[in-house]
Amino acid sequence: xxVFNQLIYDFAAWVDTHQWSTALHExxxxxxxxxxxxxxxxxxxxxxxxxxxxRMLGLAMADIPASTLxxxxxxxxxxxxxxxxxxxxxxFYAIPVRSAQSLWLRIKLVLLFAAAINAWLFHRxxxxxxxxxxxxxxxPVRLQVGASLSITLWVLIVICGRLIAYDWFDCRAEPSSxxxxxxxxxxxxxxx
Amino acid sequence: xxxxxxGPYPRTISxxxxxxxxxxxxLTDARHTTWExxxxxxxxxxxTSPGVISQTYGAVFALVEAAHLIAMALLGGAVLVADGxxxxxxxxxxxxxxxxxxxxxxxxxxxxxxxLSGVFMACGVALKVYYLNVFWYKMLALVTGVFFVxxxxxxxxxxxxxxxxxxxLRLVGIASLMIWFSVAATGRWIGFSG
Numbered sequence: 001x002x003v004f005n006q007l008i009y010d011f012a013a014w015v016d017t018h019q020w021s022t023a024l025h026e027x028x029x030x031x032x033x034x035x036x037x038x039x040x041x042x043x044x045x046x047x048x049x050x051x052x053x054x055r056m057l058g059l060a061m062a063d064i065p066a067s068t069l070x071x072x073x074x075x076x077x078x079x080x081x082x083x084x085x086x087x088x089x090x091x092f093y094a095i096p097v098r099s100a101q102s103l104w105l106r107i108k109l110v111l112l113f114a115a116a117i118n119a120w121l122f123h124r125x126x127x128x129x130x131x132x133x134x135x136x137x138x139x140p141v142r143l144q145v146g147a148s149l150s151i152t153l154w155v156l157i158v159i160c161g162r163l164i165a166y167d168w169f170d171c172r173a174e175p176s177s178x179x180x181x182x183x184x185x186x187x188x189x190x191x192x
Numbered sequence: 193x194x195x196x197x198x199g200p201y202p203r204t205i206s207x208x209x210x211x212x213x214x215x216x217x218x219l220t221d222a223r224h225t226t227w228e229x230x231x232x233x234x235x236x237x238x239x240t241s242p243g244v245i246s247q248t249y250g251a252v253f254a255l256v257e258a259a260h261l262i263a264m265a266l267l268g269g270a271v272l273v274a275d276g277x278x279x280x281x282x283x284x285x286x287x288x289x290x291x292x293x294x295x296x297x298x299x300x301x302x303x304x305x306x307x308l309s310g311v312f313m314a315c316g317v318a319l320k321v322y323y324l325n326v327f328w329y330k331m332l333a334l335v336t337g338v339f340f341v342x343x344x345x346x347x348x349x350x351x352x353x354x355x356x357x358x359x360x361l362r363l364v365g366i367a368s369l370m371i372w373f374s375v376a377a378t379g380r381w382i383g384f385s386g
Contacts, residue, residue, distance in 0.1 A: 028384075036380040042261070043376060047269025054298070061273075061294045064286055072283050076272065158265075159258040166254060 005184035012100035013191045015093060024094040031094055038087040045080025046154060048073040056147035058138035065134040066143075070126060097191045103169045103183040108160035115153040122146035203347060210339070230322070237318035246316025253316050260309040264376065266302035270295045271372045278365030280358070288353045288361065299341070324385050330378035337371045 015021055024031060052070045054060035061069055092099045099105055125142050133140055139147070169175045171185035172192045199205070217223055237243055246253045276282040277291040314321055321327040345364055353361070 032381070032384045035384075036377060039261070039264075039380050040373070040376055043265050043268030044272060046262075046265035047267075047272055049269075050266055051269045051273060051298070060298045063290055063294055064283070068285075069283075073273070076276070076282065155258075155262055158261050159255065162258040162261060163254055166250065168250075 001181060005181070006186060008100050008184055009097070009186045009189060012096040015096035016191055018093075021093050021096060024090065034087050034090050034094070038084060038091060041080045041083035041087060042158070043080075045077050045084055046158070048077035048080065049154065050151065052077070053147035053151050056139040056143050062137050065131075066136075066139050067126060067129075067131060067134050098170065099164070101171045101184045101192075102164050103179060104160045104163040104166075106182065106184070108157055108164070111153055111157045111160065115150065115157065118146060118149050118153060122150065203344075207344065227328075234318040234322040237315045240315055242312045243315035243318060246312065253313065256309050256312050260306060260313060263302050263305035263309060264379075267299060267306055268372070268376070270299035270302060271368065274299070275365040275368045278361045278368075280362070289349070292349055292353075296346070303338070321382065324382060326378055326381045326385050330375060330382060333371060333374040333378055337368075337375050340368060340371055 024034075051060055052073055055062070055064070055066050055069050122143065125146060129140055129143060138144060167173060169179050169183055170192070171180065171183060171189065174180075175183065175185070217226075238247070246256070273282065274292050274295040277284075277286070277288055283291050345368060348364065349356075349361075
């Protein structure tokens with residue numbers, strides 16, 4: 001774990017030496033516009049994703065065939081995710097060391113990985129489920145489980161994303177050794 | 193109000209009257225007087241239970257912020273699907289009225305969640321937001337959005353939507369997107385101000 005944390009710290013510290021990283025961090029308007037775009041893209045991607053998931057659970061758009069809705073909303077959803085990933089990477093680039101050592105960002109990345117696997121499984125099940133249930137109010141149980149898991153994971157991802165802004169467990173705040181290891185704090189580190 | 197007094201275009205005249213009232217409010221001293229009169233309300237908000245909880249427990253405030261974001265995503269989904277259909281960009285093989293009706297229920301629930309979480313958050317930082325111009329811009333955008341949905345878009349599209357001029361539908365969709373984008377953008381900007 002220590003070697004892993006050191007590698008990440010070294011990489012983040014190297015990114016931090018980039019002139020563009022500093023410029024982005026110090027630009028009030030550009031940084032805030034990127035952050036605002038990240039949130040607006042979240043509205044697009046999560047808005048579409050939640051609609052698809054709620055349709056599978058029979059809680060929204062029940063009059064529209066489920067698989068058709070999922071297919072039609074996938075494009076704007078992926079468009080939103082693409083913008084969200086690009087702006088997310090730019091936000092990391094602007095504040096690399098603190099972000100790399102954020103406990104919440106680390107949890108968020110694990111949850112994002114879980115959400116990606118769940119999405120892949122969900123779409124595989126959707127393809128193999130046939131269309132006999134398409135106009136039913138609720139999707140088959142396997143798809144409902146996938147939709148519930150998707151909503152839960154994304155709610156947790158949004159919570160972690162929001163908590164990144166808080167400095168409770170920052171390395172600078174000298175958290176407990178357990179938290180410090182999870183967050184990737186390095187003994188006697190010079191950059192934060 | 194007696195509809196006969198407004199002639200054949202009661203809705204148009206009512207909207208015009210609201211716009212004239214809004215402009216008169218914005219361009220006269222009434223705006224400043226009202227703002228000053230609202231100060232005790234914001235002082236009271238900070239002393240309420242949500243205000244005290246928000247200020248005492250940062251984690252609770254952060255969780256409500258996340259709930260606000262999730263409600264905003266849901267509201268965004270409902271608005272984008274409805275306006276996307278009005279613009280003819282998505283779900284084109286389903287009728288406009290069907291898509292609008294289906295998305296409206298989600299819109300009402302998410303708007304309720306957004307307002308409840310928003311009021312909770314505002315209680316925690318009431319005096320800070322009271323002095324922020326962008327907070328009032330957001331309130332203006334939000335009121336405009338709610339007014340637009342319930343008093344313009346819904347009544348307008350309750351009629352024979354399928355036979356309406358597509359350009360009018362597109363115009364309604366664009367206006368709606370612009371208003372809700374303003375709500376989201378000014379809301380985000382509150383976080384950067386003060």
